[in-house]
Amino acid sequence: MSNKKIFILLPDGVGLRNFAFTDFYTRGKVATEMDFIFWNNTPFDLSKMGYEEIKLQQKKPSLFLEVLKNARNGIELNCNIRKAKDNVYDSYRFPFSYASFKSRIKSYTIHFLIQLFDSEKGLKKLRNLIKKTERKTNFYSESYALLKMQKPALVFCTNQRISLAIAPLLAAQDLKIPTGTFIFSWDNLPKGTMVVETDFYFVWSSHMKKELLYYYPYINENQIIVTGTPQFENHFQKDNIIDKEIFFKQNGLDSSKKYICYSGDDITTSPYDPNYLLDVIKAVRVLNKKGIQLGVVFRRCPVDFSDRFDSILEENKDIVTAIIPNWVKVGEEWNTILPTKDDFILQLNIIAHTELVVNLGSSMVFDYAAHKKPCAYMNYNPVTSDSLSAVDKIYNYIHFRSMPDDAVVWLNSPDEIADKIELMLSDEALKVVEKAQEWFEKINQHPAEEASERIWEAIDKICKKEIC
Template sequence: MQNKKIFILLPDGIGLRNFAYSDFQAIGLKENFDVIFWNNTPFDLTELGFKEIRIHNSKSNPFTESYKNARKQIELNLNIRKTQDRVYDTYRFPFSYATVLKAGKSLFTQMVSFTHSSKYGLNRIREKIKNKERRTLYYHKSLETLQKEKPAMVFCTNQRPMSAIAPLLAAQDLGIPTATFIFSWDNLPKATMVVETDYYFVWSDLMKKELLFYYPYILESQVVVTGTPQFESHFDKSKLISREDFFEQNNLDLHKKYICYSGDDVTTCPDDSKYLEDVAVAVRELNKNGNALGIIFRRCPVDFSDRYDKVLKDYQDVIVPIEPLWQKIGEGWNTILPTQIDIDLQMNTIANTEMVVNLGSSMVFDYVAHDKACAFINYDVTDKKISDWSVKKIYNYVHFRSIPNLETVLWINNPDDIVSIIESGIDKKSSVIEGAQEWFKIINQHSPQEASKRIWEGIKVIIYKE
């Protein structure tokens, strides 16, 4: 009898949205898989009715972090040599020297990346990471769990966390097939691959091409194109509440139409509060000319700063903040975790707003899933918070090169343009909607609502083949 026990490895909370708060688990059960979440998050998934095995003491080797950081630097160096494109330098984070320990780690990382910036050197670092992790208690505990449970496959929800290395190594050492899902549309050019698995599940043919380009040791036969569950919720109309209920719950004015301003984190957009103010000024002007418009401000879920406070107070006549319903477990950005109710809140926010304004995020795809337009901010403010930051850096990132030769978003190139851009965006016949739909098809396998089904089909093929 075919073993259909599948371990869904959740090394951190990033994968919760795609694999716990979607129909992914229900589809697996319907296909008669025994779905068990190997859970390294603080969330108790049994409360959702899921089977789980909790991971305890997921501590990596003390040197793994430095080698992982060196690997990133080496991969970016090799990408620059391969492409003659300096864009990969923009994916580096500054080294920290705030404490003796941090300074030591930074110097070690720089030394290793300097002495190993070759294909041969990269392979040595990849092996060092594996050897270090095999010496940990975490690895041996993972072996024990896998030997006891004997799953047919271990599927990791995110390729980035260091905490995923040991359990995936343990599975491979026992001959259990492994796979990882590439989490986001911009991850591969950034050199965020931390784990190495037998199979890789990606969003699109474009992402498959990127994966094979940046990681030439991966074979085409190891890549499965499925799309992402990230957008599936937008096609489940049962989660929508009435306009009246949504407006009442969020203190909105039924006589107004709203646009959404979707905030970025501080690193991505340090001047975001000024951009929000510029949009608020434009909405006030539109309202003076006979419109009845408002702004719903949805901040980035991992941004708890006070940088918007003054703007929200000064423009409370037009801006209504609706806070994301994420749960803060710790201080790091990856310990602020999504919840099921926030997915429903986001979906209803999109359904009840006319368009979205932001700085270059994937919200363009969330909105076009509802046949609504997106406007991208594309100018620098006069009084910048960080002198060398620019929107040009953001839109030069590799993932924006996937934009087709069509009008896909409304570009706000000057604050004086915002009034006319909003007028265009709330027009249901806006030409950018069709262009954005074409872009959506490039970055995510269609039909988008079938992603979880395609992932399970891929898992089925692998375990029967193995």
């Protein structure tokens, strides 16, 4: 194709992390002669970063499209249960809302559509209905006209789960422009979150490729490209690591102490996160009495703006220091809380200057594995809890079934936290790190620092029709 433009579709802020705030763009300039244009539906002005962009002016999906998307998700989970004979997929469902008249109508309609189309054949009909509906929208017409004028060689979508991306991708396909999408997270495919359908699918690993073929049998093997994800590349950019003394001074840390990191989860995943943090603080006090001299760096989940940690942080200033993620809140929904490029450097330095990380089932295990440092998972319910917050539900999720034995240190009760942290500070941690690295290599194609190059190499081949 003579045109050398690549459209990088950002339907929401999730794709910024991987494709705007990493070196993905600059590496593309080296790897290919193509021009890159961000088709941008986020509030970020990417032109200030020197990127060429076309703004979508904050388009939003219609209510009907959201109903169809949620019905599709429900049917996919039903199909997964029948296929795998495993009820774990029920745990991925979001509760329906009946709080208002509008929400009740929406929920009843989704229920009706799930019952109407609840089979593999029905799912195919619903997928076609979504496409038919979107082709009738003004957004489709606008996208079609723009693409017809611009004639890009490829439209690359940064997120497979956003319904807003359906119309522009359909317009591209109807114009015979190749399309691709990136599966943006390691746990997405079992959840039934696939919304877009493209010519090519970029995945983290061979493991994810197998998942994609299992959950979406209409996708052919030659449509799937294993690349890894750019989100871990910053850990290998050692020039961005600040001198320890400077970092400690900037963040009010005590240079006489070693620090462990407590990495928070969102309030839905871990409603008892403050309890876990407090248990870790108490364990550190025990260790400090033994003369080990530790502190805790608390990095909250970037989409958690609650005050639920405030009293614990205030009452334990001598032990714990909060370092606030450098994200920007531009709306109330989780996907309107957006990362910044500076936060990559901040996260890198927190990891570089702490000894280990503690959390509830977070992918931070891989960030620390990239630095050859261990991770501990909280593995108990700190208070009487319902089934929605029980840790046995968390660790039964499909993505944890890929974990080798002993890839993390399990904290099974508050009483054993101190001893296990002490163990993680010794040479015994090397065994855990080795297993974590094995898990990391299964989840994400290695070398991890070359993901962007692999993506651009595949894009270049698609544009040259060497992959089709």
